[in-house]
Amino acid sequence: MSKQGVSPPAVDLTADEPCCPPLAQRRVPAETAAVLAPAFKALGDPVRLQLMSMIASAEGGEVCVCELTPSFDLSGPTISHHLKTLREAGLVDAERRGTWVYYRARPAILRQLALLLTVELTPVA
Amino acid sequence: MSKQGVSPPAVDLTADEPCCPPLAQRRVPAETAAVLAPAFKALGDPVRLQLMSMIASAEGGEVCVCELTPSFDLSGPTISHHLKTLREAGLVDAERRGTWVYYRARPAILRQLALLLTVELTPVA
DNA sequence: TCTCTGATTCGACGGGCGTCGAGACAGGCG
DNA sequence: CGCCTGTCTCGACGCCCGTCGAATCAGAGA
Numbered sequence: 504m505s506k507q508g509v510s511p512p513a514v515d516l517t518a519d520e521p522c523c524p525p526l527a528q529r530r531v532p533a534e535t536a537a538v539l540a541p542a543f544k545a546l547g548d549p550v551r552l553q554l555m556s557m558i559a560s561a562e563g564g565e566v567c568v569c570e571l572t573p574s575f576d577l578s579g580p581t582i583s584h585h586l587k588t589l590r591e592a593g594l595v596d597a598e599r600r601g602t603w604v605y606y607r608a609r610p611a612i613l614r615q616l617a618l619l620l621t622v623e624l625t626p627v628a
Numbered sequence: 629m630s631k632q633g634v635s636p637p638a639v640d641l642t643a644d645e646p647c648c649p650p651l652a653q654r655r656v657p658a659e660t661a662a663v664l665a666p667a668f669k670a671l672g673d674p675v676r677l678q679l680m681s682m683i684a685s686a687e688g689g690e691v692c693v694c695e696l697t698p699s700f701d702l703s704g705p706t707i708s709h710h711l712k713t714l715r716e717a718g719l720v721d722a723e724r725r726g727t728w729v730y731y732r733a734r735p736a737i738l739r740q741l742a743l744l745l746t747v748e749l750t751p752v753a
Numbered sequence: 754t755c756t757c758t759g760a761t762t763c764g765a766c767g768g769g770c771g772t773c774g775a776g777a778c779a780g781g782c783g
Numbered sequence: 784c785g786c787c788t789g790t791c792t793c794g795a796c797g798c799c800c801g802t803c804g805a806a807t808c809a810g811a812g813a
Contacts, residue, residue, distance in 0.1 A: 526677075526680060526684055526685070526738075527685050527735075527738070529681075529685055530681050530682055531677060531678055532678075533678060536674040536675075537674045539677060540672055540673055540674040540676075540677045543669075543677065544668075544669065544672025546665070546668040547665055547666070547668040547670070547671075547672040548665055548770090548771080549658065549662045549665040550661075550771090551665075552656060552665045552668065553655070553656055553657075553658060553661045556651040556652070556654075556661075557655055559747070560651065560652050560653060560655055567789095568789075568790065568791095569788095572789095572790095577771095577772075578772075578773060579789085579790070580772085580773070580774080580775095580790090580791075580792080581771070581772055581773070582790095583790065583791055584770095584771075584772085587791085588770095599780090599790085601780065601781075602779075602780055602788065602790085603789070603790085604789080608747075610652075610747045613651075613652070613747050614745075614746075614747055616745045617742045617743075617744075617745035617746045617747070619742075620741045620745070621738075621739075622684070622733075622735045622739055622742070673800090675801090693760065693761095694759065697759095697760095702801090702802075702803095704759085704760070704761085705760090705762080705763095705802085706801070706803070707760095708760060708761055708762085709761090709800095709801075710801085711760095711761095713800095724760085724809075726759095726811070727758065727760085727809075727810055727811060728759070728760085728810095729759080729760060729761090755813085756811105756812090757810105757812085758809100758811085758812105759808105759809085759811105760809080761807080761808070761809095762806080762807065762808085763804105763806075763807085764804095764805090764806100765802100766801105766802085766803085767800100767801095768800085768801090769799085769800075770798085770799075771797095772796085772797090772798105773795085773796085774793105775792105775794090776792085776793080776794105777790105777791080777792070777793090778789105778790080778791075779788100779789085779790080779791095780787105780789090781786105781787085781789105782785100782787085782788105783786085783787100
């Protein structure tokens with residue numbers, strides 16, 4: 504579903520198939536790191552981590568911004584800015600319906616990040 | 629480096645038992661987010677992500693700094709700074725043996741981060 | 754002890770990030 | 784149409800972060 508076939512394969516985080524083996528299994532190459540790091544970076548802020556969780560755990564799979572904002576002691580523009588960051592990191596999707604904007608999580612990329620951090624139960628010992 | 633026998637229990641990422649359910653299962657509370665976000669933040673830099681991978685995937689479970697540094701076009705102090713960041717995030721441990729310093733991964737925290745990002749295979753659709 | 758090598762700390766520089774208020778945009782409703 | 788509510792964009796501010804070179808620390812060895 505991606506526009507593969509082109510030269511720069513890079514890493515497609517939106518794809519549903521795993522892009523990379525666990526970080527502890529094989530050295531993450533520089534290009535892969537360059538693609539994955541921004542996703543972790545986006546989760547590297549407490550507010551965004553909570554936002555991500557609120558969105559991902561929402562019933563019906565989506566949340567209105569108007570439900571998100573009042574949960575924080577932050578201005579509307581600031582929440583909007585964080586949501587944009589999550590959006591640009593590919594972690595969430597936004598859709599406007601009437602006056603309200605709804606956000607939903609992108610499970611594929613979350614799964615890939617989880618896979619990357621996976622460690623075998625018996626490392627070697 | 630583990631000084632401060634602080635009182636606040638907060639969340640212990642070094643513990644072997646899971647501290648928190650998947651982010652998509654239940655809303656991550658603010659205190660938990662405050663503890664977990666720094667770990668993601670530490671992984672949010674391409675160089676640190678590669679370092680983490682090199683350390684975690686190392687044979688024997690540890691790597692000498694002298695093996696890490698030449699893999700990057702960065703000065704020694706810069707690599708040392710990134711390693712310190714990973715250390716302070718609780719992602720790795722350092723041990724000096726003679727002239728050299730060896731780093732090893734802390735699997736427990738990696739597992740907890742992976743668990744946090746875990747999404748069920750059938751969200752809802 | 755003196756010296757050499759490996760690693761960290763220190764101080765500085767430039768750019769990026771989180772936050773805000775003010776303003777712009779979108780859409781529903783009188 | 785005009786207004787109101789919800790959301791985003793735009794500048795601006797201060798702080799943090801990634802990078803460097805120079806200096807410092809830790810051990811090994813002569």
